Amino acid sequence: MPVTASANNIVAVHNFLKNPLIRSNFDCFFRESHRETICYLRYLRAKGYNLPMPRIGSDNPLSDLAIDILGEFFRSESDRPFAVIFDFYTRHGIIDFENTDPETLYSLFLILLKGFIRKELAALSGQEEPQIANLKRRFKDILRDPRYSSQILLSLNADIIYLQANAENLRTDAQPIYYQDLLSIAEQAYLDSKTRQEWCTEIFKIIDRSIDLQNFVRRSDLLRAVIAVNAKYSEIEGLNLSRFPLPDIAILNEAAEKARAESLGKVRINVMSRFLEKGRITPAEADLFERAAERYLIDFGHDGSADSIPDYFREIMPESYQKEYLTRYKYVFENVISEAVEYFKEILRNDSTIRHLGRYYRNEKD
16 A cells, blocks of 8 residues: 655654553654644645634634544543554454554545544534533633643553642542542532632642542543533523524524624624724734734623633633733723624624524623
């Protein structure tokens, strides 16, 4: 089977298949998988495929999408590390990787990976609801904070999240936090918090205090748990859009999207221009503020569950700006967000296409 990969690419795949539990082998194979996934996503996009990427919130959305896909690609089961990968080769009658032609192994790897990418894209495009997508995006943003850190833990074959303060003191020998335990922790933390950032903080506080448990969790388990808890309390509090028929949800989403775009335009003309003329912000800062306002409106517009305004500044602005928030940026930034919200609500109140549905959002964790 002819391949066009370099010798290093082929060796990376071959070494992993021979000894997948050696960390250096895994790292090289992961990088190769990530690179090939991004290349294939670019190819699909060029062919007109509508990739299920967030419209905002990432400096490298293709890379983020690739990592989401690879999380499932590297899935392991009990006593079956990297089950997706090795089951594929077994189906092709290959179990002796030491004596199999490396180029053949690499060609099969590409066949497996590209087929898997298409399958995952179909699932991501067809199954993820806007509320779930927003919650996942919000938690991913929160977990980028320097207070948290992550790594691939080879013993679990999983991406784990932990407090950066515990980076040198991971309780790897303690009892694992099973998903059902994490659900209980996430629910307790939810009830003790007011915003999603506080919710995440509380989860890790509880984990840190539980000295009999490991002080880290799988990233995928954490996201599953917060989605499950959020769904439970959204139903209880009547905040879930699922109470509307599907056609009405589509109308609401379309109205919110139009209102968001119009609101940002008004903010740019009526608010941002004023601060630019006075020299309070630069054009580059204005662009970043607008991105932050868009994030805020996406969260607020779905069910009113936006976090505190400074959280969005921390997420969008470079670290060098953080120390000057109170002294230099607070007034301007909070004006931009507040005005954007007022425009947004006014536009929706006057939108005849959704007036019959009544008020569909209210403040939850704001």
